[in-house]
Amino acid sequence: MPVYEYLCDACGPFTDLRPMAECDDPQLCPSCETSSPRVILTAPNFSCMPSSQRAAHATNEKSRNAPMTVGEYKAKHAPGCSCCSGIKKPARLQTRTKSGAKGFPTARPWMISH
Secondary structure (H helix, E strand, C coil): CCEEEEEECCCEEEEEECCHHHCCCCEECCCCCCEECEECCCCCCCCCCCHHHHHHHHHHHHCCCCCCCHHHHHHHCCCCCCCCCCCCCCCCCCEECCCCCEECCCCCCCCCCC
């Protein structure tokens, strides 16, 4: 559970450990028991973290927070694109001569089959 900061008008700032589902709810001041709103007084403390964790947080911040919209997907993929659908491309046209040699007339007609 994360620690949230609250500000009491009479007593000043205090912190409390609360579930994330209750992050926006006011909290009772531990001294005078008045309802106090949540405030953000300090930045998250990343300086005490290992460098690998800081790098992971930075990568997470750079990543997308929402999936692609249909318009973005259509702009990225042309009609009939099969790169993401799992549909296999049709096999290449293959010919065989009487001697049994393979030939691919549509691939590279200037190459000699072997």
